[in-house]
Amino acid sequence: MTTIxxxxxxxxxxxxxxxxxxxxxxxxSEKLCVKLQQHCQSQNxxxxxxxxxADGEISLQPFFDWCWQKQIKTYVPVLHPFSKGxxxxxxxxxxxxxxxxxxxxxxxxxxVRQVLAISQFDLLIAPLVGFDDVGNRLGMGGxxxxxxxxxxxxxQERTVGVAxxxxxxxxxxxxxxxIPLTQIIAC
Ligand SMILES: Nc1nc2c(c(=O)[nH]1)N(C=O)[C@@H](CNc1ccc(C(=O)N[C@@H](CCC(=O)O)C(=O)O)cc1)CN2
Ligand SMILES: Nc1ncnc2c1ncn2[C@@H]1O[C@H](COP(=O)(O)OP(=O)(O)OP(=O)(O)O)[C@@H](O)[C@H]1O
Numbered sequence: 001m002t003t004i005x006x007x008x009x010x011x012x013x014x015x016x017x018x019x020x021x022x023x024x025x026x027x028x029s030e031k032l033c034v035k036l037q038q039h040c041q042s043q044n045x046x047x048x049x050x051x052x053x054a055d056g057e058i059s060l061q062p063f064f065d066w067c068w069q070k071q072i073k074t075y076v077p078v079l080h081p082f083s084k085g086x087x088x089x090x091x092x093x094x095x096x097x098x099x100x101x102x103x104x105x106x107x108x109x110x111x112v113r114q115v116l117a118i119s120q121f122d123l124l125i126a127p128l129v130g131f132d133d134v135g136n137r138l139g140m141g142g143x144x145x146x147x148x149x150x151x152x153x154x155x156q157e158r159t160v161g162v163a164x165x166x167x168x169x170x171x172x173x174x175x176x177x178x179i180p181l182t183q184i185i186a187c
Pocket of ligand 2: 175
C-alpha cells in the first residue's frame with residue numbers, strides 16, 4: 001500500500017485561502033451562510049457541529065449568528081484532553097469563553113456539561129483544506145474527522161464539507177482510512 005504525502009499540497013492550498021482578501025473572505029462566508037440556511041430549512045436541523053475558522057478557513061460566523069436567532073444550537077471542536085486524535089464538541093454561543101489549543105486554534109474552555117455526543121448532531125460541518133469533485137477531502141492532517149466519521153457511520157450522511165472555491169483540486173487519491181463526503185459546499 002502506498003500512502004501519499006499531501007503535506008506540500010496542504011501548504012499550497014492553505015496559502016491560497018490565506019491570500020484571499022478580507023472582502024473575498026466576507027463574501028464567501030455570507031454565501032456559505034445562505035447555502036447552509038437553505039440546507040437547514042429543507043430539514044429539521046436543531047443541533048450543529050461546526051468549527052471556529054482560522055488561517056483563512058471559510059468563516060461560519062454569519063451562519064452561527066443566524067442559528068442563534070433561530071434557536072439552533074451550535075457546537076465547535078475541542079481537542080480531547082487525553083484521547084489522542086479525538087475531538088469533543090462543546091456548545092458555542094456568543095459569550096462562550098475561548099482559549100487557544102496547541103495548534104493555536106480557538107476552542108471553548110473544556111466544561112463537560114457543555115459536551116454533546118457526536119451521534120446527537122443533525123449536521124456536521126467539516127472544514128476542508130482541499131477537495132475534489134467526487135467528495136474526497138484533505139483535512140489538516142490530524143485524521144480527526146476521519147476517525148470521528150468511522151466511529152459514527154450514521155453521521156456520514158449528515159456531514160457537509162465546506163471550503164473556498166480555490167481549495168478545489170482536480171483529483172485526490174483517497175487513503176485507505178479516508179471517508180469521502182457526499183456533500184461539499186464551496187463558495
Ligand atoms: N478551525 C478548525 N478547527 C479544527 C480543525 C480544523 O480543521 N479547523 N480540525 C480538523 O481536523 C481539528 C484540529 N486539527 C488539526 C490537525 C493538524 C494540525 C496541524 O497543525 N498539523 C501539522 C501537520 C500537518 C501536516 O501533516 O501537513 C502542522 O500543520 O504543522 C492542526 C489542526 C479540530 N479543530
Ligand atoms: N479511522 C481512523 N483510525 C485510526 N487512524 C486514522 C483514522 N483515520 C485517519 N487516521 C490517521 O490519521 C492520520 C492523518 O490522516 P489524514 O492525513 O487523512 O488527515 P486529514 O483527513 O487530512 O485530517 P482531518 O480528518 O483531521 O481533517 C493518518 O496517519 C491516519 O493513519
